[in-house]
Amino acid sequence: MRWSGWLCVAMMGASVAAPISAPAHADPLVGAPGLGDPYYPLDGNGGYDVGHYEVTIDYDPPSHQLTGATRVDAVATQPLLMFNLDFDGPEVRMVSVNNLPAAFDRNGEHELTVTPLLPLLPGLPFTVTIDYAGQARNAEGAGWTFAPSGGAFVAGEPHSATTWYPLNDTTLDKATFTLHASVPAEWEVVSNGVRTENAVTGAKRNVTWESHQPMLGYLTTVAIDHYSYLEQRRANGTPLISAFAPNAERNRDTEQRLPEILDFEEALYGPYPFDTAGGIYVDADLEFSLETQTRPIYAPWTDLQTVVHEIAHQWWGDSVSVRQWSDICLNECFASYTADYLWPERMDGKDVDADYRETIQKYRADQKFWDIPLENPGVGNEFTAVYYRGPLFLHALRKQLGDDVFFAAVREFNAAHAYGNASMAEFRTFMQSKSPADLSGFFDAWLNRTTLPPDEYLFPGALRG
Structure with missing residues (x-):
């Protein structure tokens, strides 16, 4: 995610909130209603692991009427008499488990509690189907967002998916994803992955998008508008489909550089992890752009730096995702460093060491920084310091280790965790394994302290003098 510049600066003075304790849950026959993330303890659900989501929706832009049926293919990880899904969308009309009717109840902020007719046994696959219908709710950047054109799209981090389909909404349960969408014939539908159907029958357009690599809920999207398209290919044949809302055509020149951006970042972090790429340029009052997997959502103020940032997330955030939201630096520090330092240095010849020193000098006495x-x-501060101080941390680490060690190590770390999760603790341990010097003081000063790091950590290696 990349915020508009003014908002990032405005958030620099935010206060630190204490983590929330995870709720206790001890019933061995009931899946836990949350997985205890310190920031969002009721996100996700226990007792099962999802393999695939098959989401079918019918959406009418003028009325915002949404009719959906979501099939969740999962495996039970414990005996289950009852389990939860996360859902904050329209009214649920029916739930079935293994094609048998199931009882259900909606409770809490986003809990859909399901009681199957027959118990689920650990290690065995099962299927849940949820039918629902009602008006989509304009969440303005935290789910459905309505555009001036009459179109709509879904975007938001850390939460957005629950507003349009039921899921296990946690960083710890990735799954493949298929969307079947029907809209009036004059509208277009864009989502993640590869488009395998786009056909008009009578008054309806039916579109299917398939994501073959696993993904998290907030990285899924659906976008409906009068889109025009830019179709490109990388030299290796990877198809690139980008979409532009009626008043977003001005971004087409920037998006034409996508093959170049992918090549640049692939050289840094290893092979591009997905089988397609692109972008969705919306026309709405959106304060952020978001790294929705394979096809980021771009706000109207998007520039080249924003595209470089969101594409870096395809490696850092999408392929390799955080274990908990407290690990957010893995996502945003790397995306910001790529866009703010590495691209200007390698593509524009900028002296980023000088930029680093100037930034340190500017904020040396600014405690809020x-x-x-x-x-x-x-909690609540995830999207603050990681943008403006994260690049400084990674540049200092790079100078501490030297270019050869740093770039080889981050590439190796990313490959080792591809399509999975990683934590800041794992990153620290891995980078320490590449250095003969003890990095504990360096990491503590940069990552854990709330004061200016000592000069020995501010100016390591080539930054001295």
Whole structure:
């Protein structure tokens, strides 16, 4: 995610909030209603692991009427008399488990509690189907967002998916994803992955998008508008489909550089992890752009730097995802460093060492700049310091280790965790394994402290002098 510049600066003074304790849950026959993330303890659900989502929706833009049927293919990880899904969308009309009717109840902020007719046994696959219908709710950047054109799209981090389909909404349960969408024939539908159907029959357009690599809920999207398309291919044949809302055509020149951007970042972080790429350029009052998998959502103010940032997330955030939201630096520190330092340095010949020193000098005495830690910034502060101080941390680490070691190590770390999860603790341990020097003081000063790091950590290696 990349915020508009003014908002990022405005958030620098945010205070640190204490993590929330996870709720206790001890019933061995009931899936836990949350997985205890310190920031969002009721996100996700226990007792099962999802393999695939098959989401079918019919959406009418003028009325915002949404009719959906979501099939969840999962495997039970414990005996289950009852389990939960996360859902904050329209009224649920029917739930079935293994094609048998199931009882259900909606409770809490986003819980859909399901009681199957027959118990589920550990290690065995099962299927849940949920039918629902009602008006989509305009969440303005935290789910459905309505555009001035009459179109709509879904975007938001850390939450957005629950507004349009039921899921296990946790960083710890990735799954493949298929969307079947029907809209009036004059509208277009864009989503993640590869488009395998786009056909008009009578008054309806039916579109299917398939994501073959696993993904998290907030990285899924559906976007409906009068889109025009830019279709490109990388030299290796990877198809690139980008979409532009009626008033977003001005971004077409930037998006034409997508093959170049992918080549640049692939050289840094290893092979592009997905089988397609692109972008969705919306026309709405959106304060952020978001790394929705394979096809980021771009706000109207998007520039080249934003595209470089969101494409870096395809490696850092999408393929390799955080274990908990306190690990957010893995996502945002790398995306910001790529866009703010590596691209200007390698593509534009900029002296980023000089930029680094100037930034340190500018904020050396500004306590607000340092008062949110990069590791475990606190609930509500995830999207603050990681943008403006994260690039400084990674540049200092690069100078501490040297270019050869740093770039080889981050590439190896990313490959080792591809399509899975990683934590800041794992990153620290891995980078330490590549250095003969003890990095504990360096990491503590940069990641855990809320004061200016000592000069020995501010100016390591080539930054000295």
